[in-house]
Amino acid sequence: NAGVTQTPKFRILKIGQSMTLQCTQDMNHNYMYWYRQDPGMGLKLIYYSVGAGITDKGEVPNGYNVSRSTTEDFPLRLELAAPSQTSVYFCASTHPRGAGDTQYFGPGTRLTVL
Amino acid sequence: AQSVSQHNHHVILSEAASLELGCNYSYGGTVNLFWYVQYPGQHLQLLLKYFSGDPLVKGIKGFEAEFIKSKFSFNLRKPSVQWSDTAEYFCAVTPWDNNAGNMLTFGGGTRLMVKP
Structure with missing residues (x-):
């Protein structure tokens, strides 16, 4: 049982390039999330999905897009990379049975935009 | 909207010292509260969580947290830290009646370093 997996682990982009961050979970969870973690700022929610075909914006969605065609996969797309997306x-x-169910996290992708 | 603040950004302790990390939240209603830990090079893991009932919650690795509703606080404690507790600790909250996505709001994190 792999849990939540993410690829790649590291990536360096040039300004204006695009890329997709992959996320897959094998726990049959309905709810999936993308966060970004900046030093001293904690985690900010970018987008989330409550099921296949359903996505919604979080706190910091600008510059990103998502899709959810299957329960397992929730890719995050950066169309025009900017240094602020480093x-x-x-x-x-998570598979919520109530509002307080545990979220399971992947190992993260460290992105640098130069 | 809710918010979470963690007062200490960096804490340095010697082994066997006692730990208390502060967490305060702002929200007008009932909440669920969490502490997550991120060990160096690893992903976030749940340390403990509070839903209801006994306000003193015990988690993994000897950690505990106390929910004080009147103070909007959920401080994390450990009587005697070990070098292996070196990590970043995040407090998080979600409204109790959040059925629209179960979204967490995180604090800024506290980076703990334990000296051997």
């Missing part, structure tokens, strides 16, 4: 990105999932 961060560590975490994907998480």
Whole structure:
């Protein structure tokens, strides 16, 4: 049982380039999330999904897009990379039976935009 | 909207010292509260969580947290830290009746270093 996996682990982009961060979970969780972690700022929610075909914006969605075609996968797309998107990105999932269920996190993707 | 503040950004302790990390939240209603830990090079893991009932919650590795509703606080404690507790600790909150996505709001984190 791999849990939540993310690829790549590290990536350096040039300004204006695009890329997709992959996230897969094998726990059959309905809810999935993308966060970014900046030093001293904690985690900020970018986008989330409550099921296949359903996505919604979080606190900091600008510059990102997501899709959810299957329960397992929740890719995050950066279309025009900017230095402000340099961060560590975490994907998480949960199968809520109530509002307080545990979110399970992936290992993260460290992205640098130069 | 809710918010979470963690007062200490960096804490340095010697082994066997006692630990208390502060966490305060702002939200007008009932909440669920969490502490997550991120060990160096690893992903976030749940340390403990509070839903309801006994306000003193015990988690893994000897950690505990106390929910004080009147103070909007959920401080994390450990009587005697070990070098292996070196990590970053995050407090998080979600409204109790959040059925629209179960989203967490995180504090800024506290980086703990334990000296051997």
